[in-house]
Amino acid sequence: MSNSPRRELLLVEDNPDDLELELRALGQANLSHRVQVARDGAEALAFIFGEGPQTARNLPDLPTIIMLDLKLPKIDGLEVLRRLRADPRTREVPVAVLTSSKEQQDIIESYRLGVNSYIVKPVDFTGFTQTVQKLGLYWLLLNEPPLSKR
């Protein structure tokens, strides 16, 4: 562990209300210092790949988990997922879709593109808070990622 904590959880969320509630939940779980926020798909891709996504540099600071909303401005969540899975350097980064959509087409397409988890945001706050906290804790603390990319 380095002194300045790595931004291990990339939260891609455009809705400020959802974002605040998510950050509140993660804060209650003492995870807020490990979260990097991106407000749309383009910003998420810029964070992952640097300013020029096409440059073939090494990517040492890949997040441990990406929580991805699907409905995003500029570049939507499925497109972000597609690009991550298309690049050999980011192919294995865990991605959890966190969305309001219960639509089968979204669920099917996400899994087809190689999502690691698909979570529907509950309307009820208690459930929502618990879901976000469990998700963060699970991926950051319980899940064991391969070491090759570290």
Place this chain on the structure above:
Amino acid sequence: MTRHPHAQAAGFSAVDESSELAAARLAAIVQSSQDAIISKDLNGIITSWNTGAEKIFGYQESEMLGVSILKLIPEDRWAEERLILEKIVAGQRVEHFETERRAKDGRRIHLSVTVSPVRDSRGRIVGASKVARDVTDRKTAEEALKTSEELFAKVFRLSPDCVALVRLSDRTVMEANAAICRLWGRTPEDVIGKPTRDYSTWLSKEERMAFMARLEADGECLDYRTTLRLADGRLVRFDISSRLMTLHGERCIMSVMRDVTDREEAAAALRASELRLRSTLDQILEGCQIISRDWRYLYLNDLGAQHARREKPFMLGRTVMECYPGIELTPIFVTLRECMEQRTSKRILNEFSYEDGTKSWFELSIEPAPEGILVLSLDVTERRRAEEKVLELNSELERRVVERTSQLEAANNELEAFSYSVSHDLRAPLRAMDGFSQAVIEDYSPNLPETGQRYLLTIRKAAQRMGVLIDDLLTFSRLSRLPLNRRKIDTLALAHLALSELGVSLTESGIELRFGDLPTCEGDPSLLQQVWVNLLSNAIKYSRKRPSAMIEIGSFRRSDTDVFFVRDNGTGFDMRHADKLFGVFQRLHRTEDFEGTGVGLAIVQRVIHRHRGEVWAEAEENVGAVFYFTLWSEAAA
């Protein structure tokens, strides 16, 4: 033997001068006679031979003197000579004895022979003098006459025409052939000697008189056509040819009559048939043209002329090319010529352009005819227009269907986008309402009066209820859009599956469950599971408050269809409101009493209707409710 036995035979004396003259005269007569005058002795040896004999028999005198008369007689008649000689010896004459002799060239000659005895000066019979006349020509003529008579008799008898010979004076039948006897229905024996009026009479006396007058004046009256009445009353048309003649000194009428009734009837029938055919052609609903081999119009019916848009008199006798200059270059003429030359039939649809630029469609039947070709034309312009109109309408309809379909597709896409947006975007504000209300409660509850806290809880409840409403609406809309996936389903297993989905509430309520007979059904498993879930959850919900709640699941047979039902002994409802039961957001109970969005039964109805089944309910307030449904199946349809 003397050289002139005839002179002696004639009894002239040679010593008498006048006798000598007489003998010379006699010899001259004998020599110049056309008859053969031959003398022979009693042994049949020829002693004199005149020029007539030379001419008739072809032998010269020198050839025949001293030769037996038998040389002239055919072997089959040698017996005659013996008889003749016997008569001569007896001093008798043989007169005009007709017989045959043989000429030098082998011909048999018919002769009339007279033989007289020749006596010597003492009166003894010493020979015979024979005068023979050639009667071959006469004989031939007689035979010809006989043959001809026989022939005519035959013709008379056998002629298919009626022939009768009638005496003019009293019109008695003298001869009647088989044909006329047949006509009269009598035998010749019956009719001969009877008046003709017994068998056939003229219709008008005046006509008969006129006929007879003409006969008298001209001696004949040929091919006169009239009607005769027969004895049995039949009227027969005859062509009569009569001629006056004299027979056995009596004036007679020879009549040949030909029965032309049949021929006249046939001719009349032919005329009638032709007339009928012509009037048929005139009146048929098709145009008719007969075109000769040199392309002239021979016949046109009214419609044919109408189709040609020409006057009949103009067209008849004119050629097709004269009527339609330039037609030789058109495809229709090529077809006509093909039929004309190859004698084939054709049926074609042809658009004919008139001089004024208008066009008409014709269905043409072209048939070879003895005169050339027969063209039948049917004006199908109206039909073509109707067909074109139909085609136009069809394509218009198709275009509209495509348009409507694409509109529907667009609407469907919009609806999907809408649902997607609803599921995504409508939930987010609700989450914010719920989330921040909770955050206020959590973070600021010590500073918040109880009422304020209760208000925040109310906001949360409302937001959550709205979330459920949205979910139910999305489910409802998805059920209408998803394709129906029919298959055979174990209904009991499906009901159990639905119950296990509702498992929690069931154990909580302690409701008694009863299963009746549940036959297999056919339908979409996931949609029908939703039906069972909704019906069972309703049953549980409304019977939960009963002390001994009971739910019965079963089915029965109604006119080849299985009716499934879910019965409960719960709250029931007032049947007066049954019509609102299956409407979206329609509720018969207050939310405080029974939770719900009013979408559950609407979903049930939607799914059942998509299966082409029926759903209905029976209930009584505070007694219970039964929900029934059927599913359409191919076997029942």
